Amino acid sequence: MSFDQNAFLIILTASIISISCGLLGVFMMLRKMSMTGDAISHAVLPGIVIGFFVSGSQRGLEVIIGAGLLGILATLIINWLKNKAKVQLDASIGITFTLLFAVGIILINMLAYKVDLDQECVLYGEIAYLPIDLWITKAGFSMGPRITYLAVLNLVLVSIFIFLLYKELTLTSFDENFGLVIGLPAGAINLALMSMVSYTTVSSFEAVGAILVVALLVVPPATAFLWTKKLTSLIKLTCTLGIFIAIAGYYMAYLVDSSIAGMMVAVAGVVFLGSALVKSIKPNLLFGTSTSIEPLEN
């Protein structure tokens, strides 16, 4: 197979996006907040639509600000429902994200002629069109695909965030109360992580769609978690999986002519279920008195 520049660009971008998502997803999973990640990725939709409407283009900073605000708002609503209104956590998540997503869809329909954004783009993303969507400078010089730049910027920011706050994130993920006792602002760290997740969702949403971002946030860390117990190897394995998913997903999608983002998730799903099958806790038939292993808390 000859070197195909477009394929390379798509795989590169997809790998970068899945690595950024995976890095954040590891901490989300350790905090047992995977569903909050799901909620945020649905909830940023109205922010994206309003941002599009205000800025008039997809490139505006308003889009990222709008989505970031909505992501934080969703986290705050979930916390408010849980702590102040005493709604149980799963129901507060369910109500918050469905409401915000519904508002987003309604806005898209109301502004259908003013906003270049349709429901399909929200769902599947358009990574296949990435090589056409170029970043052209004012001088008319083409700098290459715009989404790739966004993805690289996102990865850099996520890496800096995790590098700087690695100790704090780890500590509050495993033992929030201890973190609070030694004086870490656990609430602020949590909110910062949620903002990073919202920002990553927005930045990746054009490429892979709002819902499949969830898969990239959740599935690679969950798969890696089945294989290792150490945080550093968990992170490394998650990144490796991200790259593998991007490559395999692209070629599988090429084979059956389907959505690349969808196929990436399908590949991730196969790897996840296969790992679960291999690493599942098998009943110990030889030693009759053994007890079943309790799931780890963290």
Add this chain to the structure above:
Amino acid sequence: MSDFVYFFTFQDASIAFVVIGITLLGIGSAYVGTYSFLDKKALLGDAISHAVLPGICLGFMLAGEKNPIYIVTGAFLSGALATFLTSWLKSNTRLSDDAIIASILSIFFGFGVVLLTVIQKSGNPEMAGLNQFIFGNAIAILEEDLYIYGGLAVLIIITLSAFRKEFSMLVFNADFGKSIGYPMGAIRLIFNVLMILAVVIGIQAIGVVLMAALLIAPGAAARFWTDKLGKLLLIAGAFSAVSGIMGTFVSFVIPQMPTGPWVVVFLSLFAFISFLFAPKKGVLSRFIARRYYLKKTNQDHILKAIFHGTEKGQSSFPIEEIYQSFPYKKRETKQTIDDLIKSNLLTNNQGFIDFTTKGKSEAKRIVRLHRLWELYLNEYMNIAPDHVHDSAEKLEHILTPELEALLENRLNFPKLDPHQETIPRDNDEL
């Protein structure tokens, strides 16, 4: 307005069908959702509703058109597979619940998207109908669809009502049910089947992404209004049916609007109104109750302070002295004293505070409750006299006249508390 009349007088038979359909499926999914909400498994519904997408697509591919039987069967099978995988992963890996649900949800949805794009590229003209499953379009419910979806909804409602005892046992105390010999495994299986069915019939009107709301929100909202399961189901059903009809009306008036989002918006509106304004459990009424309790405690403390002074033989109480006995709370204390004067328990005579007759008997009542409770703890619970004060400090605000009478009887109208202080009564001369 004419739209409104046209819609709600059901001149158009198809509108009547749609309204009947959405009411039935709303009630059905609200019933199932309420049980799963009580079981604290609300998000499983979210996972199932995303997971039916590949089944819908496969059903469509096999039938080659939008055939409700193929689609319902396909959706049901893939929902069942997702439910099975969720419980299998839970018992066979060390992943936490939320990671499992989020993974299953996104994997199935991703697979569904792959199939959807494959169908899209195949150029089947019926494809347009398939997109409706993602965001829902109740207006598109046809008469022949109604028999299937409506029939399934009725089946769900009847099963849940007929086996209410078994299902409530499942969600409230499954171990108890098992110990008295009920087949809890089979009951859970039937419940899961009903839940998948509810999702399957809901997606036509609401869409896969938002179906979770129809399962979660009615139960969560209704929970704020009642503690009885029967009423809970009725209220949840009503919320769901009304929002369903309102959402359908909006998408009837504005043709390009999908139904699902509007149903969800109305449903969330009901939910947030319930969270905020429901009597007893709502945020507002709990806030008011708390304010009232704090006000009463403050008043009780001031009355008590003055009464203790009277006991020690002090005859006049300058207002400044009262402020000083509650340091750093001058403004609050002043407000409380004003309230007490307003409710005719204290008088303010040129800066000197004194009881009214009513105030004195109220102060005696509080001190009496305090000391009765101390004595009770000491005599009946064998707690040392120096350990009883804190508990009495809390209960003096709460004990009711009935409890007071019981305590008096039980302790045989005592004269002294464990600290040898007099228990004041209304006919004392103090």
